[in-house]
Amino acid sequence: xxxxxVLLVGNFxxxxxxxxxxxxxxxxxxxxxxxxxxxxxxKIIKIDTEEIKLLIWDVAGTSADEKVPKAxxxxxxxxxxxxDLSREETxxxxxxxxxIVKQLSxxxxxxxxxxxxxxVTFKEIEQLKKxxxxxxxxxTSAKDDENVEDAFKELAKQSLN
Amino acid sequence: MEKTTVxxxxxxxxxxxxxxxxxxxxxxNILRDEYLEREKFKVKVAPVVDEKIEDLKENFPKxxxxxxxxxxxxxxxxxxxxxxxxLYPIMGKLVxxxxxxxxxxxTESINQTINDKFSISQIIKRLFKGKRTDxxxxxxxxxxxxxxxxxxxxxxxxxxxxxxxRGNIADKDMVSGMLTAIKSFAKDxxxxxxxxxxxxxxxxxxxxxxxFKTIYIAIATSGVISSDFExxxxxxxxxxxEIILRDRSYxxxxxKLNSIIQKTLIKTE
Ligand SMILES: Nc1nc2c(ncn2[C@@H]2O[C@H](COP(=O)(O)OP(=O)(O)O)[C@@H](O)[C@H]2O)c(=O)[nH]1
Ligand SMILES: [Mg+2]
Numbered sequence: 001x002x003x004x005x006v007l008l009v010g011n012f013x014x015x016x017x018x019x020x021x022x023x024x025x026x027x028x029x030x031x032x033x034x035x036x037x038x039x040x041x042x043k044i045i046k047i048d049t050e051e052i053k054l055l056i057w058d059v060a061g062t063s064a065d066e067k068v069p070k071a072x073x074x075x076x077x078x079x080x081x082x083x084d085l086s087r088e089e090t091x092x093x094x095x096x097x098x099x100i101v102k103q104l105s106x107x108x109x110x111x112x113x114x115x116x117x118x119x120v121t122f123k124e125i126e127q128l129k130k131x132x133x134x135x136x137x138x139x140t141s142a143k144d145d146e147n148v149e150d151a152f153k154e155l156a157k158q159s160l161n
Numbered sequence: 162m163e164k165t166t167v168x169x170x171x172x173x174x175x176x177x178x179x180x181x182x183x184x185x186x187x188x189x190n191i192l193r194d195e196y197l198e199r200e201k202f203k204v205k206v207a208p209v210v211d212e213k214i215e216d217l218k219e220n221f222p223k224x225x226x227x228x229x230x231x232x233x234x235x236x237x238x239x240x241x242x243x244x245x246x247x248l249y250p251i252m253g254k255l256v257x258x259x260x261x262x263x264x265x266x267x268t269e270s271i272n273q274t275i276n277d278k279f280s281i282s283q284i285i286k287r288l289f290k291g292k293r294t295d296x297x298x299x300x301x302x303x304x305x306x307x308x309x310x311x312x313x314x315x316x317x318x319x320x321x322x323x324x325x326x327r328g329n330i331a332d333k334d335m336v337s338g339m340l341t342a343i344k345s346f347a348k349d350x351x352x353x354x355x356x357x358x359x360x361x362x363x364x365x366x367x368x369x370x371x372x373f374k375t376i377y378i379a380i381a382t383s384g385v386i387s388s389d390f391e392x393x394x395x396x397x398x399x400x401x402x403e404i405i406l407r408d409r410s411y412x413x414x415x416x417k418l419n420s421i422i423q424k425t426l427i428k429t430e
Contacts, residue, residue: 003320004320005320036342036346038342040319040338042332042335053334055338057319069346069348071317071348074318075318
């Protein structure tokens with residue numbers, strides 16, 4: 001089976017850890033992440049007929065945060081940038097942040113995910129899509145388990161390219 | 162008795178004076194009154210003022226300390242060099258205090274770093290301990306050294322290429338990833354020249370990490386580790402690395418890699 005390292009990045013509190021929890025369902029102490037700023041989880045996902053083992057790196061803090069060792073971004077096959085649909089400060093600089101992740105990881109494309117769908121209206125999402133400087137790949141809710149599996153599937157697909 | 166201006170020279174002079182200086186006298190009277198008023202006021206107020214001054218002398222820090230501290234803080238922040246330069250000759254003591262406080266802070270942060278380092282070994286310990294009990298550890302201690310785990314890990318991605326496991330670590334892939342992250346973290350935070358962690362020891366458990374160009378090999382051992390054992394292990398690891406790096410197909414074929422690990426390092430058949 002092939003294994004791929006994938007990253008989840010995005011501002012504090014956008015729901016990265018919640019998405020991973022929802023997807024992976026194996027609990028792992030939060031201490032680890034606060035000490036070294038990352039937590040690695042694994043999950044096998046099936047894309048068409050192929051099974052892929054995803055090693056998901058949950059990188060705490062923003063990508064621009066100096067505290068996060070640059071090495072965390074190395075050797076990854078895909079990355080998801082998560083923002084919070086209900087908090088503008090998590091996406092008003094999104095293009096820049098995604099570019100930084102691209103630079104650090106060397107990846108050409110980043111899966112952009114707007115989380116906390118349950119906290120905003122359809123209208124607000126439409127409005128947001130118009131104002132945002134980047135296209136959103138998926139709209140999720142870790143809370144209501146909406147599109148979470150799809151988001152990771154997208155990530156897995158990206159990792160195969 | 163009636164005053165006559167005719168029969169007394171002095172009186173006349175006084176009269177003349179009165180006539181000529183009437184205006185000045187008026188001014189003088191005003192001044193005098195004002196002065197007397199002030200004197201009266203002073204007598205009344207002085208004790209209060211004295212009291213206030215005494216109070217200020219005693220409680221100055223209480224009344225103004227916060228404001229002054231804030232002001233100094235802002236000043237120092239905005240023009241650190243100038244402020245220190247200006248303050249130093251006048252308030253050498255204060256500056257000294259400030260420097261001591263800074264050094265104390267620094268010391269604390271160094272201690273914090275050491276604590277973090279300690280907690281990293283705690284993390285690694287828990288990662289590797291798997292489901293084994295403390296009783297197992299105690300029994301192990303009297304025995305000869307044993308190789309518990311061998312991980313061959315891709316350096317950048319942290320992906321596990323192959324391994325040997327005596328124990329039962331729940332999620333080897335996760336352990337490889339975490340170990341790689343910890344290595345990067347330690348490299349970034351602790352060492353001056355970007356040196357890697359190589360040995361981590363706690364109790365009767367030891368983790369040795371050997372770095373190669375694209376991979377690293379982590380070996381967890383337990384028991385009493387003699388220098389002979391350590392030397393032999395190091396030789397074997399280098400041999401293993403040589404085999405793998407000469408034939409990269411090992412890195413894509415997990416089974417093949419696992420068996421070569423077993424053959425070069427464990428040798429029990
Ligand atoms: N309403 C709502 N809350 C969410 C959602 N996802 C995460 N949260 C909450 O947002 C907070 C931060 O989530 P967390 O996963 O720790 O964010 P991280 O810092 O990106 O890892 C927590 O209180 C979560 O419960 C969601 O989809 N909807
Ligand atoms: Mg988190």
